[in-house]
Every structure is written in structure tokens, then in C-alpha cells.
Amino acid sequence: MERRNFLRKTGLGIGVLATPYSFLEAGNQIATQDSQSSGELDWESVRRAFDPNPDFINLENGYFSPQTREGYNKFVEYGRVLNQNTSKVMRSEMEDETDETRRALAEFSGTSFEEVVVTRNTTESLNIIINGIDLEKGDEIIITDQDYPNMINAIRQREKREGIVVKEIRLPLNPKSDDEIVEKYEAAMSARTRLVLVTHMINLTGQILPCKRIADMVHSKGAEVIVDAAHSYAHVDFKIPELGGDYVGTSLHKWLSAPVGSGLLYVKKDKIEKVWPLMGDTENDPTNIRKFQRQGTQPIGTRKAIRDSIEFHKRIGGKRKEEKLRSMTRYWTDEARKMKNIGINTPEDPSRYAALGNFFVKGAKPGPVSKKLFSDYKIMTVPIKTSSVTGIRVTPQLYNQVDDLDKLIAALKTF
Numbered sequence: 001m002e003r004r005n006f007l008r009k010t011g012l013g014i015g016v017l018a019t020p021y022s023f024l025e026a027g028n029q030i031a032t033q034d035s036q037s038s039g040e041l042d043w044e045s046v047r048r049a050f051d052p053n054p055d056f057i058n059l060e061n062g063y064f065s066p067q068t069r070e071g072y073n074k075f076v077e078y079g080r081v082l083n084q085n086t087s088k089v090m091r092s093e094m095e096d097e098t099d100e101t102r103r104a105l106a107e108f109s110g111t112s113f114e115e116v117v118v119t120r121n122t123t124e125s126l127n128i129i130i131n132g133i134d135l136e137k138g139d140e141i142i143i144t145d146q147d148y149p150n151m152i153n154a155i156r157q158r159e160k161r162e163g164i165v166v167k168e169i170r171l172p173l174n175p176k177s178d179d180e181i182v183e184k185y186e187a188a189m190s191a192r193t194r195l196v197l198v199t200h201m202i203n204l205t206g207q208i209l210p211c212k213r214i215a216d217m218v219h220s221k222g223a224e225v226i227v228d229a230a231h232s233y234a235h236v237d238f239k240i241p242e243l244g245g246d247y248v249g250t251s252l253h254k255w256l257s258a259p260v261g262s263g264l265l266y267v268k269k270d271k272i273e274k275v276w277p278l279m280g281d282t283e284n285d286p287t288n289i290r291k292f293q294r295q296g297t298q299p300i301g302t303r304k305a306i307r308d309s310i311e312f313h314k315r316i317g318g319k320r321k322e323e324k325l326r327s328m329t330r331y332w333t334d335e336a337r338k339m340k341n342i343g344i345n346t347p348e349d350p351s352r353y354a355a356l357g358n359f360f361v362k363g364a365k366p367g368p369v370s371k372k373l374f375s376d377y378k379i380m381t382v383p384i385k386t387s388s389v390t391g392i393r394v395t396p397q398l399y400n401q402v403d404d405l406d407k408l409i410a411a412l413k414t415f
């Protein structure tokens with residue numbers, strides 16, 4: 001398929017088709033636009049705001065995503081100032097800077113300032129919750145076969161240590177409806193169910209789960225919901241309360257392109273009191289979310305740079321970013337689905353995925369396929385092998401080009 005068809009098919013070329021890629025001259029700054037407008041955006045400028053290594057095609061942005069060139073330069077400068085002034089900066093600015101970032105995150109996430117803290121990543125955020133809630137022997141936690149290992153490990157450790165009962169459900173790879181998913185969770189619920197872990201976007205396949213519907217069902221039965229939003233935050237467009245979770249954790253270094261080692265924890269206001277902080281705290285009132293912020297010495301530059309990443313994201317617009325990312329996956333998976341040797345682990349319905357896609361080569365192990373993609377075509381992906389999903393994960397970011405996807409498609413044809 002040609003670029004023109006890509007633009008037409010994905011609806012991203014509106015207003016651009018008449019002069020395709022004339023915006024190549026537009027320079028590095030992206031246009032300032034109403035963030036929620038669905039109109040034309042200078043995607044070439046967005047792409048050029050990043051600085052990827054030209055020696056290979058990076059389709060593995062799901063691990064973490066690069067900062068923009070401008071964002072990274074500012075981040076380096078924050079580090080330089082800190083290094084030069086050391087504790088003079090930390091003692092006088094750390095608390096205020098952290099609060100300002102919390103304020104920005106709260107506004108961006110549709111929560112109140114009193115419900116969010118900055119963490120280092122999703123693992124930390126959700127370990128605070130998983131290990132901080134009092135449970136009794138025999139209480140149940142529901143997980144799925146496709147939740148992230150770090151969360152499963154934290155929950156399984158409580159199982160070993162305290163006799164908590166863990167129930168694991170199997171998720172379909174290509175659900176027919178939201179009902180099908182909600183029913184799986186519902187069937188596992190009992191009077192002893194206290195917590196349900198819901199991964200908003202599955203890291204293996206990219207499947208987006210109907211988080212709010214699951215949460216409503218769980219709440220109707222008196223249990224609570226922990227949402228792992230590591231992959232969905234700043235990727236698909238939502239405000240945190242719309243997920244319906246009592247507790248939500250995410251990594252800001254993934255789709256928000258904030259510095260590596262930045263995360264967020266949201267705790268619904270009326271739930272803060274019941275959660276013990278992982279790093280003990282007795283000074284703050286138990287209802288104050290600051291009790292989770294006792295993290296020791298942390299890099300101030302990372303905290304500040306989160307705000308720069310939010311600003312960049314807002315200039316693009318959440319909806320527009322989601323649609324662009326989805327269109328990329330749709331582009332390559334639509335082609336791959338026509339190939340007789342390729343199978344797709346990502347749901348068919350475009351509303352159930354965005355940038356994250358997963359394919360497999362029939363009869364081949366994912367490791368060698370991913371290796372060959374890199375050695376022969378300079379395309380970086382990641383092989384995935386779990387008891388439920390075997391394939392190769394492909395995660396383009398905003399800086400990837402149609403040409404990158406065309407090269408992937410051409411490579412897939414050779415398997």
C-alpha cells in the first residue's frame with residue numbers, strides 16, 4: 001500500500017492529501033493547537049521532535065519511549081544544575097517541584113492533587129497497593145493469565161506469606177464483546193474476593209480491557225479494583241476516574257515519553273487511609289497521600305521533566321495521539337492478516353488496541369524471528385513467550401514513519 005492510501009485509510013491525511021508531505025519543511029516545532037481538536041496536525045514536525053538512532057528502526061517503544069530532543073536537553077540541563085549546586089537545589093526546591101509535578105499530573109489525569117504521587121514506575125506504584133492493604137488468610141485476589149509478572153509476583157508473595165487465595169482467569173485473545181471479558185471476571189468472584197487486578201492494556205498483545213465495566217461489576221460485589229495502566233496512560237485517551245479503579249499505577253516513561261524511572265500512583269481519596277505505605281510513615285495523617293511519597297533522595301530533574309512531557313503530549317492532543325498510534329498498528333496488522341504464514345495475537349476490533357500489536361510466524365519460534373528482523377532488516381521488536389501468548393511485539397511511537405511500517409510488512413512477507 002502506498003503512503004497516500006495509508007493517509008486515506010487511516011483518516012490521518014485529512015487536509016494533507018492535497019500536498020502530501022509538504023510539511024517536511026516545517027521545522028522542529030510542532031504547531032500549537034487546541035489539544036482536543038481532531039483537525040490536521042503537522043505529524044512530520046512531531047516525528048522530528050524526537051531523535052531516534054538512524055541505524056535501526058525502533059519498533060520496541062513499549063519498554064519505554066524516548067524523550068523528545070527538546071525534553072531531553074532540558075532534562076540534561078536540570079541534571080547539570082543539580083550537579084553544580086547539589087543539596088542547595090534539592091533542599092530548597094525538591095518539595096515544591098514535586099508538588100508542582102503532582103499538580104500537573106492531577107490536572108492531566110482528571111484527579112485531585114490529593115490523590116496522586118510521583119513514583120519511579122508502575123511496579124513501585126502497584127507494589128505500594130498490593131502490599132499495603134490488610135487482607136486475611138482466605139481472602140481472594142483475582143488476576144489473569146496476562147497480567148504483568150511484577151504484579152503477579154507481588155500478589156503470589158502474599159499468597160505464600162499470608163495464605164491469601166489467588167484466582168487466575170484466562171483472557172480470550174480476540175473477544176467478541178466486552179460482556180465476554182466482564183463475565184470471566186464475574187465468574188471468578190466470590191464472597192471472599194477483596195481485590196481484582198485489571199490490566200487496562202495487556203503488554204503482550206495490546207488488548208484494551210473494558211476497565212470501567214469490570215470495575216463496576218467488582219464494586220457491585222463489594223470488592224476493590226487495582227488498575228495497571230502502565231501501557232494505556234498517555235497512549236489511549238482517558239482520565240483516571242473514567243477507569244473506575246480504586247488504585248491506579250502507571251509508568252510515565254512509557255507512552256508519555258517522560259524520563260526513565262518516572263511513574264504515578266493514584267489512590268481514590270477515600271481509600272488512602274486504609275493503605276499502609278511501603279516505606280513506613282507515621283508523620284503524615286493516614287488520610288494524606290503524602291505518606292506514599294517517603295521515597296528518600298530522588299532526582300529532581302526527573303520530576304521536573306515529567307511536566308515537559310505532559311506539555312508535549314498536550315500540544316498533540318490525547319485523542320489525536322491515540323488515533324495516530326492505533327492507525328499505525330492497523331496499517332501493518334491489516335496487511336499482515338492477509339499473509340498466510342502470519343498470525344496476529346492482537347484483537348481484530350480496532351477499538352480493542354492502539355500502538356501495541358503482536359504477530360507470530362506460523363511454525364516458528366518468536367526469538368529467532370525477532371532476531372532475524374533485526375539482523376536482516378534492522379527492525380527492533382521483542383519476542384514474547386508466555387503460557388498464553390507466543391509472538392513478536394511491535395510498538396511504534398510517534399516518531400516512526402510509514403516507511404518503517406512498510407519495511408516491517410515487506411519483511412513479514414519473507415517469512
Ligand SMILES: Cc1ncc(COP(=O)(O)O)c(C=O)c1O
Nearest residue numbers: 121122123124148203228230251
Ligand atoms: C502491563 C505492565 N504493567 C507493569 C509494567 C511494569 O512497568 P515498570 O517496569 O515501568 O515498573 C509493565 C512493563 O512493561 C507492563 O507492561
